[in-house]
Each structure stands twice: as C-alpha cells, then as structure tokens.
Amino acid sequence: MSSPPDAEPTSTALDVLAVPRRRYLLAALLERGDTSAVGSPATTAAMSLAALATEVATTERDRPIVTDEQCARTRTDLVHAHVPRLVDIGVLVRIDDGDAPTVALADHPLLEAEWVRTLLDDPTGEAFPAAETTLNRTLEALRRPRRRIVCASLAARRGAVPLSTLAAAVVAREGGDGMRLVDVSEEEWLPVAETLTHDHLPALSDAGLVAYDDAAGRAALVTIAPQWESDWLLEGPLADSAVPIAAVRESSGGSTADNSVSNAATGEAAVNGDHEGDHVHAEGCETIIGAGPVHARGRDIAAGADAELVVTVPDGSRLERECLEQWHAAAERGVDVYVGSQSPRVRDTVRSMVPDAAVCEPQFDWLNFPLEATQHGHVVFADRERALVVTTDGADSDAESRVSALAGDGRENPLVSVLRDHLGPRLDRLAAAHDDRDVRDGTPLPM
Known part of the structure; x- marks a missing residue:
C-alpha cells in the first residue's frame, strides 16, 4: 500500500515542528535574518549556537533574560540533538568558524510551505485556539501518515464509525488508484484495525482530535476540537479533512458544533442538547x-x-x-x-x-x-x-x-x-x- 504523494514531506515537516525547541530555533533564524516571502526560498544570516541558544531559552521561558546556566543547558541540547537532526533533514547548514560554530537556514522546500511559515511565525502557539501542550500533542500525533488518513476518513463520515469500516476506508485511501471500500477484503483490513486499536486511535484521542470507544469498537472525529479553528492545520497536514470540517463549521454559523452527529461512545442519537461526537452542549x-x-x-x-x-x-x-x-x-x-x-x-x-x-x-x-x-x-x-x-x-x-x-x-x-x-x-x-x-x-x- 502506498501513502499519498505528499505524505513524506508533510511527515518530515511535522517531525521538525512537533518538538518545541526546533520550532523556536527555526523561528529565531527566520526572525533574525532576511525572511523572504512565502513561496520563495528562505535565506537568513548565520547565527552562532550561543546566540541561538539564548534566543531559544528566552522563548521557551517567556522571559527577556535567562541565566547563563539555562543558556548552557539549551546550547548542549541543540548541539547534541536538534541541530544534527535538522542538518540531516537539510533544513539547516552548519558553518564551522573556529571557536564559534554557526548555523543558517538552508534553501529547503519545507520552509516554503505556507502552513509551515504560519506556524513558525507563532512558534509558541499564542494564536493557536488551545494551550501549547495541545499544539505539541497535535503535531506529534499527526506525524504518522496513517493518522492523517484516519482523520480524513472520519471527516468524510457523520458520527461514530465502526472500527471495521474505518479500517477498510484507511486501506482504500492508502491503496490509491481509485480503490473502493467494497474492494477491500477482510484479510486486508483486519491487520490495519489492529494498528488502529493499539496505536493510531489512542494517539489521536490523546490529542483530542478523535473520540474512540474501545469497548464499542467505534470512533468519530471530534469536530468541535479547538484545533479545527486553526486554518493552517486544515490548509497543511489535514488538507484532506478541510472540506467536510469547513462544511460543518459553516452549517453551524462558524461553530464546529454539529447537532446531527451521534454519540461517539454509544452510537445513539443525540438527546437533550447539541451533540457533536463525544461532546454535548447544554x-x-x-x-x-x-x-x-x-x-x-x-x-x-x-x-x-x-x-x-x-x-x-x-x-x-x-x-x-x-x-x-x-x-x-x-x-x-x-x-x-x-x-x-x-x-x-x-x-x-x-x-x-x-x-x-x-x-x-x-x-x-x-x-x-x-x-x-x-x-x-x-x-x-x-x-x-x-x-x-x-x-x-x-x-x-x-x-x-x-x-x-x-x-x-x-x-x-x-x-x-x-x-x-x-x-x-x-x-x-x-x-x-x-x-x-x-x-x-x-x-x-x-x-
């Protein structure tokens, strides 16, 4: 089975952005240098690792001044963990200049994506409609292509979906080439259902994107999750889910509540209040x-x-x-x-x-x-x-x-x-x- 053609670059971008220090690092370089327009190669002046560590430390502590010890710990983490990873991906270039090694942003397509630049303009998630911890869990959960396919499959359906139907829908989407749900055999969807149960659905549920009832064997997209209010998420990693989510938001006057969706845990119809997946407003x-x-x-x-x-x-x-x-x-x-x-x-x-x-x-x-x-x-x-x-x-x-x-x-x-x-x-x-x-x-x- 194959993933969508853009799955790999999207996964790479999420791998970079899911770690807060990597976001802070890239944002500092973009802000310090000549930030080009979206869609054009990003160019920045080089920064020493010491200066970069100070920028990152002040960002993550939300303070204009940090101690030398905090900067030193941050610099050690950047040198041994994050900078090598970003250099391997090709987002950073290292410039060894004697006793003061520096880094700069490379000309990488990741930095040309509009949704990536939007996120890096707000690396701490101040404009994100939930806490930064939720932002981090969301980015981490969506790193895996199959989880994004799960969201797209659930977004295409109203209410709670049986696990067998969801697994077959995931197989069909991963199969590509116009593969239909009816073409998926039990032999194909059963192992996918196992991975959904033990890996992907718990991760998406922890991020608050999916409601999953293991006992009932049903899952539903949480369409009132605050993440859906973030346009860059629907324009980037979850673009395949954008149309149905936007339709729900538009039909409810800009809110993500949807009265027609059944209870995700039981599959029963909504009663006494506005139900949406695993939420009821009353x-x-x-x-x-x-x-x-x-x-x-x-x-x-x-x-x-x-x-x-x-x-x-x-x-x-x-x-x-x-x-x-x-x-x-x-x-x-x-x-x-x-x-x-x-x-x-x-x-x-x-x-x-x-x-x-x-x-x-x-x-x-x-x-x-x-x-x-x-x-x-x-x-x-x-x-x-x-x-x-x-x-x-x-x-x-x-x-x-x-x-x-x-x-x-x-x-x-x-x-x-x-x-x-x-x-x-x-x-x-x-x-x-x-x-x-x-x-x-x-x-x-x-x-």
Missing part, C-alpha cells in the same frame, strides 16, 4: 464523553492556569504521570497548585512529584459520594474560571468503566459558579493555612 456547559477527550480537556485546563489550579483526585486510577508533570510545571511558573485526595497513596505521590503543591484532604462529601456506582470526585478548576468535573460509571461489572465529564468556561458559567461558591471560601482559607503552617511532616491540609 445550558452553557459541555458534556465530554470518553477517557481520551476528558483527559485532554483536563490537561488543557491545567496547562492554561495562570494563578491558581485546584485538582481533586478520588483514587490512584485517576493519577497519570503526565498530570503530575503538568502540575509541577504549573507550580514552577508561579501558579498556586492545590491537590486534594482522600487517598494517602495519591497524597504521598503528589508530595514526591510536585513538592511545591499544597496537598489537601477533602473534608466534605459532595464531590466524592457514590451514586448508583457512578463516582464523582475528579475535578480540575483553574483560576476560578475554567472547570471540569469527571464522572466514572462502573455500574456494569462486565464492561469497562465509562468516563464522562461536565466542563464550563467563564466566570458566569453555571458549573464554574457552583464550584467557585463551594470551593472559593475553602481555597481562601487554604492559602492562609499553607502560608502559616509547615506541612513538610506529611499532614495534609483540610479542604
């Missing part, structure tokens, strides 16, 4: 269905926290290493992080991995009570303006637990208002208690 709040999209939203909220981040975790099954890393990153950038859990194991893990967080023990039951085997308790609350309340339904012991969440954005949002009313006074007391008390003995603060 009364100013949004219901998200499926572990992948729920976790992606939680990470996005945590990554966007500016001053305060509150997380409650009912048990260790909700604790992912990536979440711990995000909480640690938030604390490092000056965000007040509060993590509450009734599980001693969770609290010990947070103390070890996020030492600057205030570890708390909830003293109330309204977020933790069982209701017909549905567990409430995992909450993400940022800046008292963005909220996510997760529920896990484990009522059917013969099936995997189903994860869903209610999300709200904005201070006037009903869900945000409820959480602010309940948690606000407790958070004010927690802040004072955390300042006045030495909690290094392991005793959690009462929440």
